Amino acid sequence: MAVTGVGAVNLGQLAQLYRAQVAGGVQGVGGTAGTDAAAATRGADFGNVVKNGLSNLENLDRAAQGKAIQAATGDLTDIHDYVIAATQAQTATELTTTVRNKALEAFNEIMRMPL
Amino acid sequence: MFDALSVSGTGMGVHQKWMDALSDNIANINTARPTSESAFRARWVVAQSIEDGGTGRGVQVAGIELGSTEGRLVYSPDHPLADARGYVRMPDIDLGEQMSDLILAQRGYQMNIASLDRVRASYQAAIQMGRG
Numbered sequence: 001m002a003v004t005g006v007g008a009v010n011l012g013q014l015a016q017l018y019r020a021q022v023a024g025g026v027q028g029v030g031g032t033a034g035t036d037a038a039a040a041t042r043g044a045d046f047g048n049v050v051k052n053g054l055s056n057l058e059n060l061d062r063a064a065q066g067k068a069i070q071a072a073t074g075d076l077t078d079i080h081d082y083v084i085a086a087t088q089a090q091t092a093t094e095l096t097t098t099v100r101n102k103a104l105e106a107f108n109e110i111m112r113m114p115l
Numbered sequence: 116m117f118d119a120l121s122v123s124g125t126g127m128g129v130h131q132k133w134m135d136a137l138s139d140n141i142a143n144i145n146t147a148r149p150t151s152e153s154a155f156r157a158r159w160v161v162a163q164s165i166e167d168g169g170t171g172r173g174v175q176v177a178g179i180e181l182g183s184t185e186g187r188l189v190y191s192p193d194h195p196l197a198d199a200r201g202y203v204r205m206p207d208i209d210l211g212e213q214m215s216d217l218i219l220a221q222r223g224y225q226m227n228i229a230s231l232d233r234v235r236a237s238y239q240a241a242i243q244m245g246r247g
Contacts, residue, residue, distance in 0.1 A: 078131060084124040084231070088117045091238050098245045 046103075053099065057092045064089040118170070119234040125165070125173030126227035132176050133160045133220040140206075141213050147189075147203040149196045154186025155206040183207055 067082040076082060136158040146155040163177035185207060192201030 078124075078128050080124055080127040080131075080228075084120050087231075087235055088120055091117060091235070091242070094239075094242045098242050102245060 050099070050103075053092075053096050057089070057096050060085070060089040060092050117234075117238070118172075120231060122171070122173040123227045123231040123234065125175060126230075127224055129160070129162050129174045129176055130220050130224040130227065133162075134217065134224070136160045136179065137213055137217045137220060140208050141210070141217070143206060144208050144210060144213075145205070147191075147194060147196055147205055148186070150188065150198045150202050150204050152204065153184035154204045155208075156184060157182035157206065157208050 064082070064085040067076065067085045070076040071079070071082045140157045143155045148154055159180040159182065161177040161180055162174050164174050165172035186204040187207050188202045189205045190201055191197060191203055194201075194203045196203050
């Protein structure tokens with residue numbers, strides 16, 4: 001950690017210093033390394049849940065639109081198929097909206113906590 | 116995700132096919148054929164359950180069976196298709212049986228719709244509970 005002089009600052013060394021300091025700081029606090037890892041996995045799981053939910057919703061919506069086109073052109077032999085596809089898409093949309101609202105509410109609740 | 120909705124959908128599909136077959140039978144109840152050919156054969160829809168080891172996936176049409184070829188020999192000598200002795204072959208379809216089957220098919224279709232409504236209302240109630 002040799003400081004060469006005020007005029008000649010080595011940026012590479014500064015970056016290494018900064019990185020070493022950050023790494024040292026995290027390990028220094030102790031138990032937070034474990035909770036950070038747990039929080040990271042929880043965050044990744046919830047993110048996956050939301051992603052899967054949205055892709056499922058997109059598939060249901062696409063299926064409903066396909067059935068609607070078939071019904072309009074007269075190709076639909078089973079008329080209840082369109083209604084069922086539309087109901088599934090609508091219920092999935094409402095469920096996704098409710099999940100988002102609840103997650104947002106919980107996040108705001110935590111952010112409002114006085115520290 | 117919404118298995119109960121798809122299951123009700125399959126039920127409605129099979130009952131609709133049944134109604135199609137029944138209306139075809141009723142439409143052809145007076146289809147006469149010469150005695151040299153087989154009579155108009157009634158259509159029977161064979162329903163088969165879709166098994167998946169769990170709560171089941173509904174029902175599907177396994178096939179369409181045809182009824183008897185004998186028919187009834189009816190004496191009508193003025194008929195253009197009558198044979199030398201004056202007989203034509205009419206289908207052996209009992210109209211009363213077909214009409215009561217039609218009522219069964221209609222009620223089955225309505226029951227599947229009722230089940231779908233109940234399931235959809237339950238899902239909506241669950242989402243409303245999450246909203247409050």
